Structure formats: structure tokens, C-alpha cells
Amino acid sequence: MPPPCQRAPIAGRRLPLPAVLLACTVLLLVSMILGIAVGSVPVSPRAVLQVIADHLTGHPRYSVADAIVWEIRLPRVLLAALVGATLATAGTVVQVLVRNALADPFLLGVSSGASVGATAVLLFGAFASLGAWAISAGSVLGALIAMGAVFLVSRQERALSPTQLILCGVVLSALFESVTSFLIFRGNPQATQAVLFWLLGSFGLATWQQLPIPAIVLAAAMAYLLAQGRSLNALALGSESAVALGVDLHLLRRNLFIVTSLMAGVAVAVSGIIGFVGLVVPHIVRLMVGSEHRRVLPTAMLFGASFMVLGDLLARVIVAPQEMPIGVITAFIGAPLLIVLIRRRPYLYGAAG
């Protein structure tokens, strides 16, 4: 037995997961109640809870407060929470899939593909027969095409390699973005403004009908990802280590690619392209709970939801009665927060030990 390594231990003990999850849940609930209460017509938190309780017990009162809370703000806040949770979770997984801290859910071409689809709808009235669903349908179709293209191009001898994925994602995204630019260039100015607003992301058009699909996708993806928690940890050590630990690498990479693309695609379809949440939240969460995926995934889901609900609240309040694009807010809060955290923890991200 060798002598023990010489160095005084530095405290690096992790916070207990139940406490972290409880704190994040409380944060999410408080954010959601705030998000519903604050607005052009303020509703007290007590009244918010009363309206929700009335509806859940089946005795709605049909007051003005009821209409504002139940028909407008609650679906909006729920959608923001779902999209935030989806993007944060997908971002966490994409960063491991390509083993790159700069990756986000839109790396693999999903957002640029969705832009082409949505732009085609907004400018040229494609899928007009689908009415309110046309933009969602267009963006999902665009996202699927882009994702399929990246998947096919980055395959090497039936394996997806991380570097190939990044390169093909970046290159094809640039291609699809130029198609979007071309469409905007050809379109009429009024419609172009609608496109730009859509590209920046918003929850302004949230309705109850929009909620089920993102909720189902998030639940199914989360179940799969939690089941793969150990394999994700092994994958985080590198592809050779994962193979040595008995992980079926090709299968895992392919499934993760499909799951994260689907999550990003659905998020884009219901709310446009909201950047930064999928990049920043995973890092903030890892700084809080470490990189163990069975800890990171549920925390990222809850924290991502809170982050987005608060971001949407700010977007509505800061320049009221106008609404800021949510993407502006997420970047303005996320960037400084991440920089502060990174500078306080220099050992993360492979800094010399």
C-alpha cells in the first residue's frame, strides 16, 4: 500500500440533492406566482392562489382577475417553465454528447432549420390551412429536416463523432441561416418584422392548447435521460472510457442526438428561438451540484424553469407596456451570472490543478 498522497483536503463536499431540489422547487413556485401576479393589472398572490384553487376544485368565478390569471398569465407562465426546463435539460445533455462546454441545444441545427420553416410560414403563408398551428408546424418541419441533415452528414462508419457533430451542426446552421436571410430579403417588410420578432422568442401568444405537447415531450425525455444517468456520467469521461465501462456508445449517442433535437425542436415551435438558457443554466447548475447527471438533470430542469419564468417576468415589466424579447433578458442575466461563477471556481473546465 503506497503512502497517502500528500496534500491537505479542500472542502468539496456536495450539497445534499433533496435539499437542492426542494430549494429549486420553492424557487420555481415563487417565480410562477410572481409571474402570474405581476403585470399591467396587478393581482395579489393571494388572489392568484384563490383563482387556481377555484379552478382545481371545479368552481371558477368568472371575474376579471380570474380571466387574467387563468386564461392569460397561467398558461404563459407554465409555457415559460416548460420551455426553460426543456432547454436547460437539452443543453446539459448536448454539452456531454459533444464533450464541449460551449455547446447548446441549438448547436445541432435545430434552431436554424426551424427558422427557415417559420419564416416560410410567416412570409409566404405556407401551411395556411393549419391556422394558428402553421408556425409551429413549419418550424417543427424545418427543425426535423435540419436535424436529419446534420445526423446523416456527421455519421462516420455508423458512429457519430463529437467533433464531426459540432462541425456539421455549425456548417449546416450557417447554411440554413442564409436560407432564412434569403427568404427575409425576398419577403415584404411587414411580414419581415413578424419574422424577426418570432426569431427573438416570446411567450406572448401562450394558450392552454400549446401546453400538452411540450409537457409530454419533456416528461418522456426526462424519463429516458434519468434512466441513462450512469451512461451519461460514463460518456462525460470520454468515448473510450465509456466503451471500457460497457456503454453501447453508438446507440447512446444516436438516442441522445434524437432526444435533444426533439426537445429543442418542440421548444422552438412553441416559443421561437430563446438563446442562452440552454448554454448558461447547465453551467450554473453544475457549479451548484457538480456534474453527476442524476443530480444535474433534475436540478437543471427545475432551475431552467425558474430562470425562464423570471426572465419572462422581467421581459414584460422592464419596458411596460411594451414587451422585450425574452432572448434579450436571458442573455443579459445569464452572461454576467456565468462569468461571476466561473471566476469563483477556477478549477472547473479543465483548468490546471
Added chain:
Amino acid sequence: MSLELRGLSVDIAGRRIVTGIGFTVPDGTFAGLLGPNGSGKSTILKAIYRVHRPAAGQVLVDGKELSALRPRDVARRIAVVAQEFTLEFDFTVTELVMIGRTPHKRAFDRDDDTDRAITGQAIERVGCQHLAHRGFNTLSGGEKQRVLIAQALAQGADHLILDEPTSHLDIRYQVEILELVASLGITVLAAIHDISLAALFCDTVHLIADGQLITGGPPQQVLTAATVHAAYGTEVLVIAHPETGTPHLIPRRTRRPDQPAPQTAPAPDPPDAAGP
């Protein structure tokens, strides 16, 4: 618990890197894989832990062919400490060693007391208890290598593959790591850079050059000035280690300070004879 290679050949990108390698690592012994840079040592190891698929030949674990086993089952029998391990994400020592339990767990299994006990024992075995809650990226090179060995131990395999476990380490950690590996009592195959160190710790060594096995056996028989020259193309003196009698290599200069033109190297033309 033996590990056997039979006529193993590996192609990478259509080029044959390793040709017809065959040797056996008997139960509980420590075998060293020696050879110059680029001779195919890592490729042989990667074929064993299934990163590369053999173009021909077989790898057998306890007489069973590896390619017939499921990835999980291979991982339960063979643990690996790979070369050049870098970690992009922040794991503590305990978390990292716990990942070694992966091949023993199913989808929603939680870490149970057995896993925690095995992880704790593995960390203790490599003498890193006091580092258990430290971040892996804050450790020194020698500490990192020990933690990776602990992860391999937690995997519960009775075969261990190591790719250059002592490169980048100073002499204290080189000796410590190899002493640790030799004391584990499991079947070990390690690619080792330093021939004398390998001779000191390994039960058998196998000398590889240009993807082919030159010779193999106990270090005393295998490592001579002639075989080392055949594999590495360099002149060395081989002496016996004063304590163990194992072969120890002393490099020779091709040009010695007191002797401008040594006999072992071709003499350069004298300057005055250079002109016509």
C-alpha cells in the same frame, strides 16, 4: 482469469497497424507491453477493450472470446485506465470512482450500500481516502492516476488494462503507481514507456515493433542489448539491477565527449577530408 491474444491484427483507416500478435497473460500476473512510440502498443490495448475491432484473430478472457460477450459483460471482466485522461466536467473523487460501478447497474438502480462500500474500499486501496471529496481536476498527476486505478478497481473486474500509466509522472509516483498495480493480485496488461521500470515490476514483458511481436517472456530472458536494438534501433548497455537482478538499461551516447568518433556509430567525415 487469464487474458489471451491469438493472431490479433488491427486495421485503422484501411492500414494494418498490428499484425498477428499472440501471447497469454496468465492468471494474476503483471505483463508489460514494450515498444517504441507508434509501434502499436495502444492499438493492441484498444482492441482488447473494444475501441478497435480486430481485423483478424481473437481476444480471449478465461478462454471465452470477447466479441461474443455483451459490452456490459466485457466491462465486468476488463477494467481500463486509458492514456491522456482529461475531464471536461467537474466530478469529485468519490463520484468518479462510483462511475466504475456502471456495468453492474441497471437503468433506475440507485447507488446502494454495496456500491458505496466497494467505492470506499477502492479509494482506500489506492491510499486516497483524504481526497474523497476533492474535485478530480484539483489533483496532481500522480493522485489522478491513483483515482483512475480506484475507478477501475470499483468496476470489480479481474483484468486490468493500463495504457502508459506512468508517463508524465516523476520517479516517486512512477514507482508508487507500479508498486500499487503489482500489489493488486489481478491480471494486468500495461503498456509501459520505461523499459527498466517494466523489468523491475512485470512478471513478463512483450516487445512490440512495427506492429509485430518480437519476443516475450520473463524480463531477464527477453531484455538484452540485441532485442532492445531490434525493437528500438538504439544501442544500450544492459546490467543487472543490484537488488533484484532484473535487467536495467543504460543508454549509450552515439558520440562520447572524450571520444569524438565512437565505434558503435558511423564516423563522420573528418573536416579536412571533405574537399576534393
